[in-house]
Amino acid sequence: MSKPKARISFTVDGKKCSAAPGQTILQAAKDNGIYIPALCRWEGFKPAGACRVCTVRVGGRYMAACTQPVTDGMAVENDVPDLQDMRKALIEMLFVEGNHMCPTCEKSGNCELQALAYRFLMLVPRFPFQFPARRVEPAGKKILLEHNRCIKCLRCVRGVRTRDNKAVFGTLRRSRDKKISVDQVLASALTDKQARQAMDRCPVGSILKKEVGFAVPIGRRKYDKEPIGSDVEKARG
Amino acid sequence: MSKPVVATASLAGCFGCHMSFLDIDERILTLIDLVEFNKSPIDDIKTFTKPVDIGIIEGGCCNSENVEVLREFRKHCQVLISLGECAIMGGLPAMRNAIPVRECLEEAYFHSPTIDPSEPKIMPGDEDLPIILDKVLPLHEIVKIDAFLPGCPPSADLIWKALTSLLEGKPLDLSYNLVKFD
Numbered sequence: 409m410s411k412p413k414a415r416i417s418f419t420v421d422g423k424k425c426s427a428a429p430g431q432t433i434l435q436a437a438k439d440n441g442i443y444i445p446a447l448c449r450w451e452g453f454k455p456a457g458a459c460r461v462c463t464v465r466v467g468g469r470y471m472a473a474c475t476q477p478v479t480d481g482m483a484v485e486n487d488v489p490d491l492q493d494m495r496k497a498l499i500e501m502l503f504v505e506g507n508h509m510c511p512t513c514e515k516s517g518n519c520e521l522q523a524l525a526y527r528f529l530m531l532v533p534r535f536p537f538q539f540p541a542r543r544v545e546p547a548g549k550k551i552l553l554e555h556n557r558c559i560k561c562l563r564c565v566r567g568v569r570t571r572d573n574k575a576v577f578g579t580l581r582r583s584r585d586k587k588i589s590v591d592q593v594l595a596s597a598l599t600d601k602q603a604r605q606a607m608d609r610c611p612v613g614s615i616l617k618k619e620v621g622f623a624v625p626i627g628r629r630k631y632d633k634e635p636i637g638s639d640v641e642k643a644r645g
Numbered sequence: 646m647s648k649p650v651v652a653t654a655s656l657a658g659c660f661g662c663h664m665s666f667l668d669i670d671e672r673i674l675t676l677i678d679l680v681e682f683n684k685s686p687i688d689d690i691k692t693f694t695k696p697v698d699i700g701i702i703e704g705g706c707c708n709s710e711n712v713e714v715l716r717e718f719r720k721h722c723q724v725l726i727s728l729g730e731c732a733i734m735g736g737l738p739a740m741r742n743a744i745p746v747r748e749c750l751e752e753a754y755f756h757s758p759t760i761d762p763s764e765p766k767i768m769p770g771d772e773d774l775p776i777i778l779d780k781v782l783p784l785h786e787i788v789k790i791d792a793f794l795p796g797c798p799p800s801a802d803l804i805w806k807a808l809t810s811l812l813e814g815k816p817l818d819l820s821y822n823l824v825k826f827d
Binding site for chain 1: 795
């Protein structure tokens with residue numbers, strides 16, 4: 409058996425990049441200063457491949473950059489018009505599938521779904537609005553679960569845990585009926601810091617810490633001035 | 646050559662987009678040099694008196710009157726623009742979309758805390774009143790819309806840029822800070 413190489417090389421849109429063996433395409437691209445848009449990914453969590461916004465093309469095949477490991481000599485297509493339009497379509501689907509009323513949302517300006525819509529210059533979704541009937545659910549004493557805005561990225565399921573590593577959130581049902589559920593007892597036991605973390609880990613305004621909405625004025629929020637992904641692209645210089 | 650004609654309307658909106666339109670401030674003096682206003686709350690002309698080049702509509706459609714006005718606009722306007730979140734996705738009024746209309750009306754006329762219990766409970770149902778739609782709909786789900794300007798409200802700069810680009814026949818070049826949904 410041959411020893412694995414210390415670094416492997418691959419290309420993204422023809423640009424030469426290098427990666428450590430085992431890195432995902434998304435992580436390796438980021439290390440090379442290339443932004444691949446993603447929504448369900450959170451550094452440190454096991455990738456879920458749930459949103460498919462990070463879809464890239466390798467050898468004519470579509471794959472989620474957050475789950476697919478880089479291989480030596482791989483030629484990744486990322487910033488090409490048809491892929492970008494497909495990603496934009498996925499974002500538009502998420503907008504029509506739930507009830508995303510940005511003007512009324514506490515997360516507006518800090519929301520990753522909205523930020524991606526800005527980055528892709530989404531003026532209007534191309535799909536008909538579904539206006540599903542969904543509820544707002546209290547989740548323990550400190551947080552609210554706003555099902556209207558949930559995109560089922562499963563970040564909360566993967567990453568919001570109590571100190572003894574019990575999952576606070578889970579899922580109910582499948583496919584389009586899939587719904588995030590919350591363990592009320594465990595959610596009540598969350599500390600203020602953990603509740604804040606839970607809110608930050610939700611890419612949209614679905615997990616909200618109570619009594620802190622609209623704290624940052626318009627103009628100073630995360631995505632007011634610069635598109636999502638600017639930090640990765642700036643690192644490239 | 647006569648000036649291009651502009652018409653505007655507010656359907657199921659709050660007039661905030663029109664207020665933002667007026668926020669173009671002194672540029673409105675340039676605008677009245679460039680265009681002529683027809684049916685619009687800005688000049689209070691109630692009915693179309695000539696064909697219109699640019700129609701601008703804020704608000705979605707929540708009742709039969711909204712739909713009628715929207716179709717009138719489509720008939721008279723060469724270019725029709727959806728202005729703001731409500732026109733584009735229903736906005737705040739669309740928050741009732743998951744609730745049956747009867748339930749909404751009963752809440753408003755029978756159960757609201759400001760209802761005087763000594764008064765008879767009446768739900769307005771005169772045939773002259775517009776019929777409430779079962780869902781508040783964005784404009785482009787009813788007629789063809791040519792351009793979309795998002796925001797709640799869209800900034801005055803976005804409205805100005807869109808209008809001047811259209812008048813000059815240039816494509817609308819949107820910078821990051823102009824497209825915001827809130």
